[in-house]
Amino acid sequence: MSNSSSLSEYAQTLKRNYGSLKSSSKLLPTKPDELTNSLDAAKRISKENLIKPFEGLAKRLPDGRVTAYPDPGTRGHPWTIGWGATGPEIQPGTIWTMQQCEDALDHHVEYFVRGLFKLSPKLVNAFPRRIAAVTSWAYNCGLGNYRVSTFKKRIDAGDWDGAADQCMLWNKAAGRVLPGLTRRRAAEAALMR
Numbered sequence: 001m002s003n004s005s006s007l008s009e010y011a012q013t014l015k016r017n018y019g020s021l022k023s024s025s026k027l028l029p030t031k032p033d034e035l036t037n038s039l040d041a042a043k044r045i046s047k048e049n050l051i052k053p054f055e056g057l058a059k060r061l062p063d064g065r066v067t068a069y070p071d072p073g074t075r076g077h078p079w080t081i082g083w084g085a086t087g088p089e090i091q092p093g094t095i096w097t098m099q100q101c102e103d104a105l106d107h108h109v110e111y112f113v114r115g116l117f118k119l120s121p122k123l124v125n126a127f128p129r130r131i132a133a134v135t136s137w138a139y140n141c142g143l144g145n146y147r148v149s150t151f152k153k154r155i156d157a158g159d160w161d162g163a164a165d166q167c168m169l170w171n172k173a174a175g176r177v178l179p180g181l182t183r184r185r186a187a188e189a190a191l192m193r
Helices: 001-017 039-055 097-120 121-125 128-141 143-147 150-155 160-167 180-190
Strands: none
Touching: 039 097, 039 128, 039 180, 097 121, 097 128, 097 143, 121 128, 121 150, 128 143, 128 160, 128 180, 143 150, 150 160, 160 180
């Protein structure tokens, strides 16, 4: 499959799974060479087209800041703020500015990219769209789950279709299939193929 047809399929999957595309704002690569040119492109695709839309930015306050909310799968811990940021310092009543949300997202994406490259050194040679998809998956599921998963084994083997199939299995929280996770996994899998 060519890079341009993969991009077109990805765009169609995004449209199907969560509505509008942001291609007019140049968030999606529009030329095949943009799919292969940088790690920065992978981070941008991951943040703007996967993490932000699927994590969402919930609990906005009237003054533009955001407050922590309970995990949708457990309806409690871990408490979350911004675009899926969690940690011991995030508790009920935690409030962040939008800049804190952006900074946390940038920090976490960098953390997950570095962790993925450490666990799967060959991933650094993948197309940015694939790095973006795996980064989004790890952002949501964690590096610990990645380390022991068949998903990782498929990626390490260069079996991107198999990785996409494995990705689709990670659509549960607290033992329940969640429609939002199913849509997210479909968008990630589309980028891997």
